[in-house]
Amino acid sequence: MRKGSCNCGGVAFEINGPIQPPSVCHCGQCRKQSGHVWASAVVQQADLSLAAQDSLRWYRASDSARRGFCGTCGAFLFWQHDDEDTISVAMGALEAPTGLHLARHIFVADKGDYYDITDDLPQSAQ
Template identity: 40%
Template sequence: MPTDEKATLTGSCMCGGVRYQITGSLREVVNCHCEPCRQFTGHHMAATAVSAKNISFEKEETLTWYHRTPTVRYGFCSQCGSSLFWHDATRENFFAVPAGCLDQPTGLSTVLNIYTETAGDYYTLDPSLPCEIGDVTHW
């Protein structure tokens, strides 16, 4: 996991219409199996997390937001459709960032499954990872 507060990672959508930079440490990858994440990504969401103050946009012409609730929104590219962000304004401006949209190497590892009670019936959870029935407040 990048632990250096000055470390920088970059990422983008598939077409390059959205490009961003993350500075500072990131949370390890958590697999979220809740229904909204599965609908947003087409599978479970394997995401890291960052504070809004640590993410900056180099290019965002095609970044579009879908507001699921007044405080929760999903960011995607309106051109290529890439699922890019999950943002909750009530969690210290917390951004979840799908690990697959980050440029390699990331240095991240997958450490946890959450919302396992709503996991899709078409896949098996990795038995080597801890599982939480619902959300966890510490991530």
């Protein structure tokens, strides 16, 4: 089991199942939402349980996905596609040690012009 939360503790969660290797998203929405790139790992929705959710808010990011964040401290915690039974969880919200290692970069075609990707991880345009 892994635990995580937002900065203020208004949203806290547990993951009771496997976590896919995390990826770094460079899309414009993730950069605007997080302030830079967003590292997340995918889990089955059934494996994610909310221990505290009083300040959990959802933002409709597109016609097919929503983003979960804390309405008190503003921490960006989740990304969820409407047609999938998985949810992406912010790596920064997980308690350390996670035991996980970044696996890839996604949406690199949309990356900001103010930084370079300098590691050897696989990169996907989308």
